[in-house]
Amino acid sequence: MIKFLDLGKTNKPYIPQIASATARIIESGRYLLGEELQSFENNFSHYTGTRHCIGVASGLDALVIILHAYKEMGVLKDGDEVIVPANTYIATILAVIKNNLTPILVEPDINTYNLDTQETEQAITKKTKAIISVHLYGKIADMPTIRQLADKYKLLVIEDSAQAHGAEINGIKAGNLGDAAAFSFYPVKNLGAMGDGGAITTNNEELAAVCSMLRNYGSNKKYQNRYKGFNSRLDEIQAAILNSKLKHLDTENQKRREAAASYCQLITNSKIILPAYSHSCTDILNDKSHVWHIFAIRHKSRNKLQKYLLESGIETMIHYPIPPHKQTAFHEWSTLSFPITEKIHNEILSLPLNNSLKQSEIKYICEILNLY
Numbered sequence: 001m002i003k004f005l006d007l008g009k010t011n012k013p014y015i016p017q018i019a020s021a022t023a024r025i026i027e028s029g030r031y032l033l034g035e036e037l038q039s040f041e042n043n044f045s046h047y048t049g050t051r052h053c054i055g056v057a058s059g060l061d062a063l064v065i066i067l068h069a070y071k072e073m074g075v076l077k078d079g080d081e082v083i084v085p086a087n088t089y090i091a092t093i094l095a096v097i098k099n100n101l102t103p104i105l106v107e108p109d110i111n112t113y114n115l116d117t118q119e120t121e122q123a124i125t126k127k128t129k130a131i132i133s134v135h136l137y138g139k140i141a142d143m144p145t146i147r148q149l150a151d152k153y154k155l156l157v158i159e160d161s162a163q164a165h166g167a168e169i170n171g172i173k174a175g176n177l178g179d180a181a182a183f184s185f186y187p188v189k190n191l192g193a194m195g196d197g198g199a200i201t202t203n204n205e206e207l208a209a210v211c212s213m214l215r216n217y218g219s220n221k222k223y224q225n226r227y228k229g230f231n232s233r234l235d236e237i238q239a240a241i242l243n244s245k246l247k248h249l250d251t252e253n254q255k256r257r258e259a260a261a262s263y264c265q266l267i268t269n270s271k272i273i274l275p276a277y278s279h280s281c282t283d284i285l286n287d288k289s290h291v292w293h294i295f296a297i298r299h300k301s302r303n304k305l306q307k308y309l310l311e312s313g314i315e316t317m318i319h320y321p322i323p324p325h326k327q328t329a330f331h332e333w334s335t336l337s338f339p340i341t342e343k344i345h346n347e348i349l350s351l352p353l354n355n356s357l358k359q360s361e362i363k364y365i366c367e368i369l370n371l372y
Contacts, residue, residue, distance in 0.1 A: 002352055002361050004315040007187055009356035011194065014244050018194070021240035031236050033216070040239040041199070043246055047166075048175035050201040052208035055234030056215045059162040059184025062198040063095030063132070065230065066158055066180045069210040070130075071099060072227055075156065080129040085115050086341040088134045090324050092160050095182075096132070104128070105325060105333075107340045111276035113296070114141035116340075121149055130156035135164035135174055137319070138190065138256075138293035139275075143169060143177045150178075158182070161201075163293040165191040166253045175201040185234075185242055190256070190293050191249050193238040252355050256292040259353050259362060260284050263295055266366035273298035273347070294319050297369075298347040305372060306349055312368045317350045 011018075025036060037055050045053035056062050070076040078100040084092050086105040096103040106123050109116045113136045120131065131150060133141045143157075150157045157178035161167075164174040165183065175181040185197035200211050210227070213220050218229025245252075261281040264274055274297060284290070296319060299305045306316050323345045325333040351365060 001313050001315060002357075002365065004317050004350070004352050005188055005354050006356060007192075010354050012356075014241070017244040018241050021244065022237055025236045025240060028236075032233050034236050036236040036243065037234055037239040040234075040243045040246070043243060044199060045201060047246060047249075048173045048181075048201050050176045050181075051203045052201065052205070054200040054208060054211045054215060055239060056198045056200060056211075057232040057234065058196045059160075059182055059186065059198040060091040060095060061215070061230065061232040062182035062184070062200045063092065063158070063160065064098055065211050065214045065232065066182060066200055066202075066207070067095055067099040067101060067130075068230075069207055069214055070156065072210050072214070073206060076101065076129055079127070081125060081127040083115075083120055083123055083128060083131045085132075085134050085136070086323060086325060086338040087113055087344055088136065088160070088324065089162075089320060090327060090329070091162070091184075092132055092134055093324050093330075102127070105336070105338065107338055108136075108344065109142075110340050110344070112139060112141070113137060113344060114139060115146065117142050117145040117149065120146065124149070124153050124155070128153065128155060130158060132158045132160055133178065134160040134162075135167060137275075137296055138163050138167060138291040140164060140167045140169050140174055140177070140289045147177070156180075162186075162198075163189065164291060165189060165293075166249050167289055167291045169289045176203070179204060180207060185238065190253060190291055191242060191245055193241050195238055197234050197238045197242065199234065253291040254285075255355050256353060257285050257287070257290070259357055260290075260292045260295055262359065262362045263351065263353075263366065266363060267297070267369055268366075269370045269372060271299060271372075272369060292353055295351045295353040296348050297351060298344070299349060300347060302347050302349050308372055309365075309368060314365055314368060315352065318348060319350050320345060320348075 041053040087108040159178040159181035161174040162184035180202040183199045185193040214229040218227030261284040
């Protein structure tokens with residue numbers, strides 16, 4: 001069986017470094033807000049090219065805290081509209097709702113799966129105050145155009161970079177393309193912890209200071225609380241794990257590009273829709289705007305194809321089977337229609353792609369796909 005992802009295998013190269021760091025932390029007796037976290041925050045801010053990094057407990061918390069901080073700063077207020085992709089994981093939208101803000105869902109570009117910038121501009125009203133741009137599957141959204149829209153209408157731009165660690169355009173990395181960014185270090189991510197974890201990056205000093213307090217009960221000094229905050233801290237062990245892996249992130253991302261290039265070269269079944277940005281193998285290998293967190297194909301009979309692949313010993317995943325506006329949690333949206341989003345969610349299928357995937361396994365997967 002070719003697993004979609006075997007975390008035991010992907011983490012194996014890091015075991016000695018992680019074991020050493022874990023022992024060091026246990027012996028130190030400092031498990032939260034210590035030197036390991038400070039080191040990772042410094043390293044990750046340097047890596048993304050931002051002035052500030054604030055480690056938090058999850059990617060969702062990172063988005064929630066960013067929006068909450070803007071409210072504390074008086075930049076946002078209850079009821080303000082925030083544009084979000086209709087084609088995203090539910091966390092993006094939950095962060096907006098949990099802050100008493102109004103999510104405005106916008107269709108994606110069918111080719112990139114990211115925000116359609118023309119649809120985005122049409123959705124802007126006098127109440128719109130921010131755009132959350134998701135770099136879905138590891139592909140950076142059309143940030144130059146989104147930035148132009150934000151400047152034109154005086155909007156905040158917040159990156160949901162949960163799947164785009166290390167992606168960049170024009171030499172600028174995800175996390176440094178908007179006013180603030182949220183990262184997830186969920187174990188399956190390109191930069192994954194061994195548990196939950198997240199981070200906020202920004203160049204805004206005031207925002208960074210408020211976020212730093214909010215993650216720790218709103219405290220600026222022990223037992224003194226300036227804000228009604230959260231308990232959302234990236235712990236010392238996870239920070240050390242991430243520090244160990246960060247050094248190898250660019251190398252790991254290039255391996256993903258190589259695997260993606262192989263898929264695009266070897267899949268010849270005309271009924272399978274490949275990622276639209278896969279014009280040639282050379283393009284993929286040299287395109288740093290995509291880190292291939294997910295290699296997503298589309299097929300009109302997705303469920304049958306998934307069953308066929310499983311019977312052939314190939315495990316796949318669906319990212320994602322149900323769009324947010326069709327989730328029971330958002331019953332008030334049950335009558336909404338987003339045809340492009342729904343089409344993607346009905347046809348999308350994710351193939352195995354990780355640093356332990358062998359070239360022989362990729363060839364086998366492609367052979368089976370071409371026979372379908």
